[in-house]
Amino acid sequence: MERIAEQQPDKKGKPPMLSKKENEKLALVGPGTPAGKLLRRYWHPIAVAAELKEKSVKRLRILGEDLVLYRGEEGSYGLIVERCAHRGASLAYGSIEGCNIRCPYHGWLYSPAGKCLEQPAEPSHSTYKNRVMQTAYPVQVVAGLVFTYMGPRPVPLLPSYDVFTRTDGSRHVVVWPQLNCNWLQPMENSVDPTHVHYLHGAGRGKPVHGDGNAEIKKYEFEPFEYGIMKKRFALNGNGKVEVVNQHPLVFPNMLRQHHGLEHYLQYRVPVDDTHTLFFEIYFLEGKADGAGSTEVPVEYAPSAMKEDGSYRMDRVWTQDYMAWETAGAIFDRSQEHLASADRGILVFRKMLKEQIDRVSKGKDPMGVIRDPARNRLIAFNTITDSKREVGKGR
Ligand code: FES
Ligand SMILES: [Fe+2]
Incomplete structure (x- = not known):
């Protein structure tokens, strides 16, 4: 033996x-780093679900990225990059409308998937919002924890x-x-x-x-x-x-x-x-x-x-x-x-x-x-x- x-x-x-x-190579986790790219291929728990009451927002940093996790109405969640795609204000000060989040600076409204839905100061016929995306990540609640996946699509199970x-x-x-x-x-x-x-x-x-x-x-x-x-x-x-x-x-x-x-x-x-x-x-x-x-x-x-x-x-x-x-x-x-x-x-x-x-x-x-x-x-x-x-x- x-x-x-x-x-x-x-x-x-x-x-x-x-x-x-x-x-x-093995230790660093930010976007584009070798281990960071590897870790982004897995689901990770990021928060206790019960900490988020309806219509509340929590700032988080995960894998070196500044994010906001929010809970919308009827149990929905969203996880979105903190800085607004328009002019960079923090969405941690945003307000929740249904399952969406509205930026506090000029009121752009984003869906949980990061689609820009409204731009209040643009002309009503503008289609510019259709070409703006805020980076967002999918979330699931399992065993009382909110999990996310921050890697390339398609999203694994x-x-x-x-x-x-x-x-x-x-x-x-x-x-x-x-x-x-x-x-x-x-x-x-x-x-x-x-x-x-x-x-x-x-x-x-x-x-x-x-x-x-x-x-x-x-x-x-x-x-x-x-x-x-x-x-x-x-x-x-x-x-x-x-x-x-x-x-x-x-x-x-x-x-x-x-x-x-x-x-x-x-x-x-x-x-x-x-x-x-x-x-x-x-x-x-x-x-x-x-x-x-x-x-x-x-x-x-x-x-x-x-x-x-x-x-x-x-x-x-x-x-x-x-x-x-x-x-x-x-x-x-x-x-x-x-x-x-x-x-x-x-x-x-x-x-x-x-x-x-x-x-x-x-x-x-x-x-x-x-x-x-x-x-x-x-x-x-x-x-x-x-x-x-x-x-x-x-
Ligand atoms: S910075 Fe967010 S709407 Fe302008
Ligand atoms: Fe130990």
Whole structure:
């Protein structure tokens, strides 16, 4: 059985760190950037639906673009670029009329699809409005969250992950504090299982599993249809080495975990290059109170910081925030020293580069779904203990 210490990240002995240019290729998210183009091929949650009352507007920045999300009458939503196509005033000060939004400056009226419907100061016979479009993006509300897709048309399907669609239990959402760092830092953490044993204290730094403290013999990171399945192998009660835990990084910006009856999907959504939204959707098997309802309870996590500006280190999630944010607003990977236990990070970066390449050739990247038959219910083969190894009091 291969041991962790014998798994070398690079057989040629070449340090596996990235150049500054390669780092930017994987990390930056704005329009036209390689990772930005890749991320725009997926649906992302951007807001809690219940935060928007009817006829209200919320300013947002997503993937480096300044936007306004608004809720129209009769449950409609619109997501539109903030600066008006006429002379640039902010539509965040606009007014809602039906399912449309009117600019506060000269009253141009836009539909949720970005069509200009009215230009009050133009002659009544003018057709100029028919040639003006405000950039707008489609939205859908799922599991209490507003999702958008900011990529090229045709728009793919929003994946029916099991935590969104199962009805044999209850669902809720946790909104974690906005991260002051680039999206890649939490995502690389999702393929870094050894930090659990040190940062979070399980095994006091030694890779062990379960109540019996069985030594973890091996980690594997297996690419599959939707991302990377992380596997931990340890001795079972019969003296055999077997998988004792597996759960996936769902490409490109999700982590799917499972403990006992609890299932959760974390999304890390770039606000811009140096800030990231963090939503978590929980599904608890068994208590079927309200899983089919559109009313999804939402919990807002407190700050990860103490009053003196240092991180609280008494919670698993605040420990993670410390590790992700203190690496810098955009971690400079030209300075890193990856070791043998960091193979998962290399597997993820390779996948990112391959999928960026697919997008540059005009192909759909992995995990993009267009066939409704493939989108009935997307579940993952997770293996877990009956309880959390770490994370009590999360
Ligand atoms: S700037 Fe919006 S209508 Fe003129
Ligand atoms: Fe962690």
